[in-house]
Amino acid sequence: MPVLSARRLGKRYAERWVLSGIDLDLEPSDRLAILGPSGCGKTTLLNLLGGLDRPDEGCVMLENQDLTNITPSERSRIRRERIGTIFQFFHLIPTLTASENIELPLQLLGWSDSKIQERVKTLLASIGLEARAHAWAHELSGGEQQRIAVARALASKPAILLADEPTGNLDQASGLNILGLLSKLATQESTALVIVTHSEVAAKTCQKILRLVDGKMQGSIEVIP
């Protein structure tokens, strides 16, 4: 059964439809790239899939729950428990250390201290930054910050992981590292992964590609063998 589905999804700003007719299904182990040029509606689509925005037509189902017709607090709960998000500009909290940034979603969920410590330790080891656990966010390099952001997104063991241009602010080498890490951890945690990118190279690290032009799907979702 798909973990995430979208049917005839559309979004309008003023009189202009920036997104329309989007259909997709995502299985638990899928890795999907949403590919398209700047301004084609990739981020808008990601925001709709992640419950950060409401569509003007169609619906989004996450684990059989319709995200479009629930209250904001319910949507908030779902983001907390079932969705992990990674941003282009990392958006680590500056007054938290690296480990505390990873810990933050678990604190929001109310996990016990022992469970939190164990989970954070595991994730730090996964991203290879145990030695930087107590560094402040601003003391980390771009690549390190994004790795922390990946760990934070995966901390609550979400059903899906959404990454908006995760390599957009990194050099090519760091970017490729991040993509590899994302792919590995998503598989390891059995989390579906959706990456928004304008890079063909980045898109090809995923198994499926959804191409967007002017807010519309170009053909059906391409499966990479």
Added chain:
Amino acid sequence: MKWSWLSHRLVIRNFRKELGRTLLALLSVALGVSVFLAIRLANRSAISSFTSFTRGVGQGSDYVLRSPVGPIDEDILAPLNSIRSSVWMRPVLEGSFSLKSSLESFQLLGTDLVGLNGEIEDESETDLRSNRPEADTGASALSFYESLQNPNGVLVTQAFSDSTGLRKGSAIEGFIDEKPVTLVITGILQDQDNRPALERNLFVMDLPALQALLGRPKQLDRIDIGIRSYVQPAEAERLLQSSLPKSLILEPAEQRASSGRTMSAAFRFNLTILSLIALAVGGYLLFQSFDSTVNRRRDLWATLVALGCPPVRIQSLVLLESLILGSLGSFLGIGLGWLLAQGAVRGVSQTLDALYGASAARQANFYWGEVGFAFVLGLATCLLAAWIPARRASISSPIQFLSRGSETQPIRWTRVFGIGSAIFIFGLAVAYLPTLPPGVAWHAYLGSFSIILGGSLVAVGCMPLFGLIGKTSQTWWLKLSLRPLSRPTGRHAFAAAALAVAIGMTVGMGIMVKSFEGTVQAWIGTSLHADLYIAPIGAVGAASKHRLDPKTADAIEQDVAVEAVDRFQILPIDMNGSSSFIGAGDLAVELSRRTMMMVEGGDTKAIFKDIIERDVSKPGAIISETFSRRFGVRLNQSLLVPTPSGGKKLEVLGIFADYGNERGSIIMHRPIFVDWFKDDRSASLAVYLKPGSQVDVETKRLAGIYPGLQVRSNRSLRDEVSRIFNQTFAITYALEIIGCIVAVIGLVQALLGLALKRRNEIWSLRSLGATERDISWILIIEGLGIALSGLAAGTLLGLALSRILVDILNPQVFGWTLKFVLPWSYILMVAGLSLVAVVLSLIPAARWSAQLKADRKIEEGA
């Protein structure tokens, strides 16, 4: 979800990280709270002292019996013996004493100390009984009464003894009325733990001794009455009403004590309102501070929203920050406020003394109620200022911020300007509505508030005008500095608004004060015509109890250098339950020598002539404008005045301006006054010297002959009036300056925030070759644009506010008509000084900002 984990890491740590901003916010709160508290403590201490003077040592009484005018004859006590089983009675006479060394005023309270002991059944019923004089070692209670037999013996308070070091047996030299007197301390009244401390400036004497010293045999000013504990209050009141002479007024003791508070309520209310300037401006700045904090950390809020943090949790984080800042800032403000109050209390006290009578508070006391109120107000201001930003943070849409980074959205300035203009016009319209009964001009207060709010919003709309200059200019640094103002952000708006409020209040109050000053100067010029003014030493204001012996007045009148003397008499009077004054002068003397500023009634000479030549059966008088407003008495109406022999009518023949007291007064012909009130003791003399006399020479000569009198020349008295006037408004000026300082701090804060937002732009400019000096000037000019917007709107606000103050509130509150004066030099001075202060403050801020690097992580802590 662990609240403590979140709050510590997201709020507390942020304080340390942004220490400079935190300290600025704390300072804003502290300043606002401290100024407000200082005024409240000063007011409370001064009025407490004033109330103590009003009641004297009489906190234990239930009622006060007094005459509507003039003294009570003590013969009325004898027939009241029949009710002494139900009530006790304590006769009181009040006088004034001035220290020879410093001319400091003291209240003299004469009461039946011997009779007191047998009358009062319970020690708790009177302070005097429980404030027993200290006993000398080995002395008995009997020696206390023996020592009372000294006709000049006084009991002094512990506060006086402690401050002067004088003990039992010490002599105190001074003047009672104009007579030199040496008082002897016969005992010290001890303060009791469960009662307020007795005022320093209070002396207590045995009644007959004071009657003799004052030359008022058998006279009393009031009788304090207490109900015995075994008597029902209702029964006691019935007994009193049936037994007491109907010509006397019986009122609850608390009502009398509150009369002092009521009398000065307008003055103190004015000060309290002014003290709110700093708090109001501080509130604006706090709003700005919290708004910019929320804006600056929008990526944090957006990230938390994206991570699924409940909106209420985000809102509570912002409110927690405001709660901590509010608490710490208020706490700091309380300490600072108490210190400021020590300076303010003297000013308030001296003004109350001048306007209403003795109030000699020397230090501000610590009132927990006032402190608590100020603390809560500071906290509430912070929470209120943070409420909207907190709400905005909780509903932050992550979308636009998380993909493109934080951007400060410009405000819809046309909308803000439109709303502000509408509120401003509404304020003007509502302020000039007719005053509804019972006579409190609430519409004027509402109008004033609306004008202040509207004017501050209009300031936002002034900025795009400067933006237009930037847009059309060909000069690159003007473009860079002023163009941002064409799309002002919240930060720009709050800084301009706060400055507009501060400038507006300063200009508004300043114009009112200048109008007042101009009117008073004109009034003095019209009213003070005599060569010399003579009064007993220590006499200050209409409420002074000092009086001249008629023989002294006769002697002065017969002096070789004196051509004529106008003897001025005055008595407090009860009119329809409110206190006022009735006075008299030798109008025949003044007929050809002076005029008065008549508001209604026409020519002074014609009015005086009418009063002098009238049949004694139909006497006339003039009333002050304040009296006319307070009691609703108009020209040509008849006035019923209480006298010792019953009510008598006076026809109102003129209404004059009098800025010397706000209780109002009636002035009649002195011969009739003496006949009605059987009192020929003058409060002061206006002396006209013979032609050829030298004023300075005669001043010194007469002062030498009569050491108990203060002899002032016309020039000297005018200077004294001006001094009291300036002193009255000294606190006003101080409060305005503080308000402006707070606003300038806000402007600097705004500029720093704006610079941080533009750091990438600054970095780009430097990389393109712009010097730090160039960049500093860009930022300074942007700041000046904001300041000038605030200044322009503030001036407009101030002009409108001043009209309301002069046209409506002053007549309403004080009963005084002022001539509106537009002091352009003052307005220009305020504008000039504000601009100088702004530039001087902006320079270091701009220089620091010009060094910002593009990497925000390094500079975020400033």
